[in-house]
Amino acid sequence: MPETHVIFITRDDVLGYGLPIYHIGRKIEEVGTDFKDEAYIIYVNSSRQDDTELGRLMKDFHCKNAKDIHSEVLARRVYELKETQEGVDHMCREMDEIYNEGAKLGEERGRIQGIAEGLAAGEMKAKKETALTLAEKGMSASDIADIVKVSVKLVQEWLSGNMSLVK
Template identity: 35%
Template sequence: MAENSLLDAHILKPGDDTEDIPDSYVIFITENDVMKGNQPIYPVERYVTAGENKVLFGDGSHILYVNGKYRGNDEIGKLMHDFSCTDPDDMNYEVLAKKARYFKQDEKGVATMCKILEDMRNEAAQKAELKSARETAERLIKKGKMTLDEIAECVPLLSIDELREIEMKVIQLA
């Protein structure tokens, strides 16, 4: 995984032994049981195959899929319950319940959450506006009736350089 290489390069200093690199974990908590095996956790392992033999790659990188629908009476089941729980008083883990209470019931926490949601909404709106501007510019370029400068006047969100990139893409696809 390229991400692991970047992490390794960041962690290691010149002259360090690669054995000093700590294991890395990527954990995906899925909303549903994507593997459909009714298990709480699905470890993903990488193997090297040589003929009929499979040997665990053993590079220290680990991938785990956690079934968000799992509700067993164990630590993972309780944690998945808490992750989807809307009432902090019904949560199993006090540390999560305390944070949930802060963001749902404390004045400062509610304000913080509102700000986060507002920022997310604004970011989504900006992305949608930019996508729409790019699509409009692409359609205008395909029609071939306007110069890039004229399109830039009609679609002010995009710079001339961005319009040139779109134009190159349109030319390549033609």
């Protein structure tokens, strides 16, 4: 596998040791040696904005205006993306794409939820029909509830709601 670094820049000190940065490697616990898969995780606490190189970078990440950013490279790119028409157009396209992907996910979740609700409603309808059929055969509400796996109270509601139709 190629060397990988996953960097989490967090709002606060999520690990709680009071450090600005944490480097996490993997170790084979039983023998106490490093696992050489070259996969690393780094947590950066962005609330630490001191006068170190990392602290200044975290401060830059919190700046809203390019002119307030210390890093020339970052300031130039922020200026391009936020303060030029080409950059603004680019960011608008990116945001539209993110929004559209989110909308598609929401529609899919809604469709799945609708299917699940439909299945649950169908299952409940089948249980009610079974309960009514068993009641017509003289079975008690308690026995029906055991068979269709619902509460006795629900079976009684079904039966009382249906009695006017039966008579």
